[in-house]
Amino acid sequence: xxxxxxxxxxxxxxxxxxxxxxxxxxxxxxxxxxxxxxxxxxxxxxxxxxxxxxxxxxxxxxxxxxxxxxxxxxxxxxxxxxxxxxxxxxxxxxxxxxxxxxxxxxxxxxxxxxxxxxxxxxxxxxxxxxxxxxxxxxxxxxxxxxxxxxxxxxxxxxxxxxxxxxxxxxxxxxxxxxxxxxxxxxxxxxxxxxxxxxxxxxxxxxxxxxxxxxxxxxxxxxxxxxxxxxxxxxxxxxxxxxxxxxxxxxxxxxxxxxxxxxxxxxxxxxxxxxxxxxxxxxxxxxxxxxxxxxxxxxxxxxxxxxxxxxxxxxxxxxxxxxxxxxxxxxxxxxxxxxxxxxxxxxxxxxxxxxxxxxxxxxxxxxxxxxxxxxxxxxxxxxxxxxxxxxxxxxxxxxxxxxx
Amino acid sequence: xxxxxxxxxxxxxxxxxxxxxxxxxxxxxxxxxxxxxxxxxxxxxxxxxxxxxxxxxxxxxxxxxxxxxxxxxxxxxxxxxxxxxxxxxxxxxxxxxxxxxxxxxxxxxxxxxxxxxxxxxxxxxxxxxxxxxxxxxxxxxxxxxxxxxxxxxxxxxxxxxxxxxxxxxxxxxxxxxxxxxxxxxxxxxxxxxxxxxxxxxxxxxxxxxxxxxxxxxxxxxxxxxxxxxxxxxxxxxxxxxxxxxxxxxxxxxxxxxxxxxxxxxxxxxxxxxxxxxxxxxxxxxxxxxxxxxxxxxxxxxxxxxxxxxxxxxxxxxxxxxxxxxxxxxxxxxxxxxxxxxxxxxxxxxxxxxxxxxxxxxxxxxxxxxxxxxxxxxxxxxxxxxxxxxxxxxxxxxxxxxxx
Numbered sequence: 001x002x003x004x005x006x007x008x009x010x011x012x013x014x015x016x017x018x019x020x021x022x023x024x025x026x027x028x029x030x031x032x033x034x035x036x037x038x039x040x041x042x043x044x045x046x047x048x049x050x051x052x053x054x055x056x057x058x059x060x061x062x063x064x065x066x067x068x069x070x071x072x073x074x075x076x077x078x079x080x081x082x083x084x085x086x087x088x089x090x091x092x093x094x095x096x097x098x099x100x101x102x103x104x105x106x107x108x109x110x111x112x113x114x115x116x117x118x119x120x121x122x123x124x125x126x127x128x129x130x131x132x133x134x135x136x137x138x139x140x141x142x143x144x145x146x147x148x149x150x151x152x153x154x155x156x157x158x159x160x161x162x163x164x165x166x167x168x169x170x171x172x173x174x175x176x177x178x179x180x181x182x183x184x185x186x187x188x189x190x191x192x193x194x195x196x197x198x199x200x201x202x203x204x205x206x207x208x209x210x211x212x213x214x215x216x217x218x219x220x221x222x223x224x225x226x227x228x229x230x231x232x233x234x235x236x237x238x239x240x241x242x243x244x245x246x247x248x249x250x251x252x253x254x255x256x257x258x259x260x261x262x263x264x265x266x267x268x269x270x271x272x273x274x275x276x277x278x279x280x281x282x283x284x285x286x287x288x289x290x291x292x293x294x295x296x297x298x299x300x301x302x303x304x305x306x307x308x309x310x311x312x313x314x315x316x317x318x319x320x321x322x323x324x325x326x327x328x329x330x331x332x333x334x335x336x337x338x339x340x341x342x343x344x345x346x347x348x349x350x351x352x353x354x355x356x357x358x359x360x361x362x363x364x365x366x367x368x369x370x371x372x373x374x375x376x377x378x379x380x381x382x383x384x385x386x387x388x389x390x391x392x393x394x395x396x397x398x399x400x401x402x403x
Numbered sequence: 404x405x406x407x408x409x410x411x412x413x414x415x416x417x418x419x420x421x422x423x424x425x426x427x428x429x430x431x432x433x434x435x436x437x438x439x440x441x442x443x444x445x446x447x448x449x450x451x452x453x454x455x456x457x458x459x460x461x462x463x464x465x466x467x468x469x470x471x472x473x474x475x476x477x478x479x480x481x482x483x484x485x486x487x488x489x490x491x492x493x494x495x496x497x498x499x500x501x502x503x504x505x506x507x508x509x510x511x512x513x514x515x516x517x518x519x520x521x522x523x524x525x526x527x528x529x530x531x532x533x534x535x536x537x538x539x540x541x542x543x544x545x546x547x548x549x550x551x552x553x554x555x556x557x558x559x560x561x562x563x564x565x566x567x568x569x570x571x572x573x574x575x576x577x578x579x580x581x582x583x584x585x586x587x588x589x590x591x592x593x594x595x596x597x598x599x600x601x602x603x604x605x606x607x608x609x610x611x612x613x614x615x616x617x618x619x620x621x622x623x624x625x626x627x628x629x630x631x632x633x634x635x636x637x638x639x640x641x642x643x644x645x646x647x648x649x650x651x652x653x654x655x656x657x658x659x660x661x662x663x664x665x666x667x668x669x670x671x672x673x674x675x676x677x678x679x680x681x682x683x684x685x686x687x688x689x690x691x692x693x694x695x696x697x698x699x700x701x702x703x704x705x706x707x708x709x710x711x712x713x714x715x716x717x718x719x720x721x722x723x724x725x726x727x728x729x730x731x732x733x734x735x736x737x738x739x740x741x742x743x744x745x746x747x748x749x750x751x752x753x754x755x756x757x758x759x760x761x762x763x764x765x766x767x768x769x770x771x772x773x774x775x776x777x778x779x780x781x782x783x784x785x786x787x788x789x790x791x792x793x794x795x796x797x798x799x800x801x802x803x804x805x806x
Binding site: 021022024027028030032033036037051054055057058059060061092093095096099103108109123126127129130131132235239240241242243266268269270271272273274275276277278280281 | 425458462511512529679683
């Protein structure tokens with residue numbers, strides 16, 4: 001990513017399909033002071049006096065966090081997921097959640113490995129590397145990880161003395177592919193994961209962008225056997241600056257202890273506790289949206305769906321058929337990302353020329369892959385752009401990939 | 404610590420010398436909205452428009468953080484330490500700083516080990532364990548780690564194929580011992596560390612409580628050879644709820660790269676970036692105190708010195724001579740902690756009886772030690788108590804340790 005950042009810094013006027021950051025306008029109604037006030041009123045309504053409210057926000061706080069109740073209520077309202085507030089662990093963004101869950105579930109000394117959908121989120125790669133955990137790729141060609149391939153990967157690992165404990169998967173509009181798993185694919189993956197004894201680490205970041213009525217149940221909502229640990233973030237439905245994420249873990253370990261307790265312990269070793277101030281900001285947003293993450297996300301989802309449609313329309317206008325043999329792309333129903341394939345290596349040299357000669361940026365798909373199979377693919381993100389930028393950007397991109 | 408928390412929950416009315424948390428009254432002048440406003444004005448004065456200011460607080464931010472300039476300015480003003488803002492990495496409390504610096508400096512596969520002053524801060528033990536790093540104890544009998552003992556530990560480790568890369572040390576009023584290193588001890592430790600090629604990880608948490616005029620230079624202020632990485636926190640001089648800490652690293656690695664850049668990369672893998680909202684809160688506090696951490700801490704230090712003096716006075720009143728053969732304790736010049744030795748094991752059974760029969764709590768020193776040499780010692784913390792609690796608490800404690 002360093003190269004990408006350097007290129008972006010060198011060509012500040014280039015239209016960039018690189019960052020998957022929220023659009024600037026979604027912050028217009030976010031006022032830190034107001035939201036903290038909403039959460040303080042919520043605490044006061046529970047019977048806390050002014051000094052106690054102040055202390056709740058400014059003193060050390062519980063490692064598990066203050067929002068377990070609100071998040072559990074939201075999961076129940078939005079998805080019918082029934083978990084106890086104690087089974088929710090608030091983290092410093094989804095990233096800390098990834099580090100904590102990998103650390104709790106895997107022991108590199110014991111030979112544990114983590115399977116990752118590939119290409120996949122770079123954050124899971126970083127988390128595994130920092131913990132010295134081997135990663136095994138389960139390719140995603142468009143509809144999520146194939147259960148049969150997962151089985152092959154797990155069995156092959158076992159023959160080398162490795163035990164695959166978990167698979168990281170984002171079933172809804174995954175970063176970087178935009179892929180969504182069908183309901184059948186979700187159910188098959190759950191069955192195979194149970195058979196293999198592999199926990200599914202479900203990333204729900206882009207779930208909120210599904211078109212109304214077209215939402216599919218999350219893996220956790222379908223989970224009947226405790227096969228799924230869900231990882232969520234408020235970076236896209238709320239504000240990234242709050243650095244707020246969470247883990248949902250209702251499992252009991254072989255030792256009879258709650259998995260959420262182990263996650264809490266490791267989270268405490270990473271950062272002691274999540275700032276109650278930023279929890280108040282997100283708590284305020286949840287309270288203002290009827291304790292529903294879906295409702296909170298809905299106010300932004302329209303903008304992102306508009307941008308995605310503009311991107312897909314511009315791609316057809318400037319590049320023709322999405323299933324063209326030379327330049328093809330998928331057409332996700334939601335999310336921030338489109339996956340494009342070209343006949344030429346989508347490498348740093350092409351990226352440099354793209355910026356220099358055409359004023360357009362994107363991300364090489366290889367940045368998100370463990371292998372070398374994604375060399376002719378690129379990721380297009382549209383979340384932070386304005387309509388006119390999207391069309392103009394695609395017209396420039398067309399020159400890059402067709403030249 | 405779980406046992407301690409359980410006992411504390413079972414005896415909520417016990418006077419507790421256990422927690423090293425800030426006193427509740429230090430939050431009275433802390434208003435999140437005001438402080439965020441101060442920092443926003445500071446950004447606006449740098450030429451940022453309203454939308455840019457909002458985005459700076461709510462959007463993703465730089466992994467290194469936003470406060471490098473203010474912290475570097477403070478280090479210069481307070482201590483004459485001359486570092487570039489780029490050599491400061493803002494972290495989610497000192498705890499994340501510990502995890503990041505241990506991860507960057509040590510490779511468990513290569514056989515690296517970390518030396519720790521013993522007894523010492525439990526957070527460093529957790530950070531090393533989570534990374535699978537072996538720890539080696541360098542005993543602290545009252546004036547910090549002995550350089551000769553450090554040398555023995557390092558040489559012994561080398562004979563077993565381990566390389567000691569760093570020593571964790573808190574020279575000023577360390578948690579849990581309250582010990583302060585003399586100026587000569589600091590200089591000797593720096594010389595020995597350079598000779599051994601061991602980096603000193605200096606924790607400055609309680610430095611601000613030194614009596615005015617009696618401050619000793621920090622290890623980093625004395626460092627002429629790049630031997631010290633300093634770790635700071637705003638939990639005690641500011642508010643714990645901001646979860647704000649930092650690393651000061653001006654070293655260049657053997658590969659010619661900046662150590663601060665490596666720390667930033669690992670920090671990014673742990674939590675992406677530190678919340679700009681909580682950085683604004685601490686930035687506001689710094690700006691209100693002339694960009695001086697010392698001035699910011701000074702407003703609280705008086706209260707903590709008062710509490711410590713009350714504790715020391717009460718100990719003499721109820722227990723007599725601090726150098727008594729049966730029950731003895733040190734008399735630190737600052738900090739939150741006193742170290743007490745008794746003739747009986749200061750274990751969980753004594754703690755349980757202490758709570759049940761006498762209504763007083765404390766922390767067994769063994770919680771802070773790698774070995775078993777601290778079995779008859781306990782830690783007394785006085786930071787969060789009120790004067791009448793301190794005297795009454797010590798009168799109860801006297802019955803526990805004399806009975």
